[in-house]
Amino acid sequence: MVGPRPTDSSADGIPVLSLRGVTKTYSNGKSALRDVNLSVPEGDFVFLVGPSGAGKSTLIRLLIREELATKGKVMLEGRDLAKLKRRDVPRIRRRIGIVFQDFKLLPNKTVRDNVAFALEVTGTPRPQIKPAVERVLRVVGLSAQADQRPGELSGGEQQRTAIARALVHDPHFFIADEPTGNLDPLISWEIIQLLLRINEMGVTVLMATHNAEVVTALRKRVVGLEDGRVVRDEIGAAYHRED
């Protein structure tokens, strides 16, 4: 099963994500990414691994267009993010679900309201909000905790709330930035199981992680970043290189 993956997408249409010769240099002269090429077809599940400071977070910021590449092209569903009009940025972000290590939940809102918030602030008509929220809460298994606030939840439940919020727009692409970084191993596995289920529903998943055990056990595609460069891109690989 282990083998290199061609950097360019196969025949199955436009890749969800494609980076060509992407370089990101910050104004202080520091290069976070150097000549990165990456193509992720629809339905893929990709682990993004590498030491801290390798450029994983920068890559994710480029994907959600928080920042623009200094050189090269970042294409999401065939659209060049650099050419996106300002008012189209929110639209493309609704097609991306994203979760972080620190969950980013609003502490004074209940689980239900945290999830509903994502719909309210994007102008979803009120009658559509409630059923959509209940549906994703069922998917992540939090229907019973819907009226609790983040402070009353375990870390795993908080991350599942964040996942529910990221799912409520029916994204095509799901980004998880160290989603298990704050969680103990057992809870981490619950979150990974949830991400795998989301992937099975047809959503492309990109997960940045340091969790070697999970990566090695699942034998998915692994993209390794080091010092801003892609140093490996293998299907069915382990966390560490198995040369």
Place this chain on the structure above:
Amino acid sequence: MIAFVGFSLKRAWQGFWRNALMSLAATASMVLMLTLLSGVIILWFGLNATLTYVQGEVQVVAYLNDSATSQDVAKLTTALKAMPQVTTVDYVSKDQALADFRARQPEVANLVNSLPSNPLPASFEISLRDPGDYMDVATYLRGQGAVESVQDIQKTVSQMTSVINVVSTIGIVVLVIVGLTVLFIIVNTIRLAVVARSEEIEIMRLVGASDAFIRWPFVFEGAFVGFLASAITIGLLLLVQAPLANLLSSFFNVLPVQANTMVGQNVALIVLATGVGIGVVGSYVSVRSYLKR
């Protein structure tokens, strides 16, 4: 659209009370500015109304020498009545002038009694068909030996115009300074509100909220500060309206009283527009610089 407006209003209301002390301080400083604004406007309206009244005055008043004889008076009366520009001619004798003065100013009547002789001159009060003919009649009267002086309306008008100009200039300068200060306070109040919500704004951006959804709640919050301040100012003005109207009518005792309600409506509209306008502009500027990043 309804969801958007409802969402924005709800968040604006929450935002106002989340930092109530700051919001109320902004409101209070805006009340101060709007009260000052109303004061300047009311004064300006009053002076202009007086000016219009004076300009529209179609009476020429000519004061006579004390040496003028009754023949002089009769001759002048006939000559004036013959002028086509003149409608009526009233002669007010020295005694009549004193009696009129006593009736108008009863408080100082005793003072006049103690004078050795009557200081008030006799006069002609001449009504004209058209105020434009004022100069013709005034020039004619100035040429007559019996006439001491002709009340110079042009002089009064130009004096009033310069008073109005000075009041307007000082008023505008003070208002601009106070207005900028209030704008600055609003910008900072809203900036604090934005910072307090930076976590929410970050999440909103991540889940794909448009700039409008991020911006308008704060703009509404600024508008709410402006609206509240305008309402308080208008309330204060209504409270002092009656004593103020008395004061004004005794100060400008020629001011036509029916102008008051119209002035009141104009002042209320200007106060409301200025208050809400500054609130909206201030918060728009504040959020804009934040969203630009």
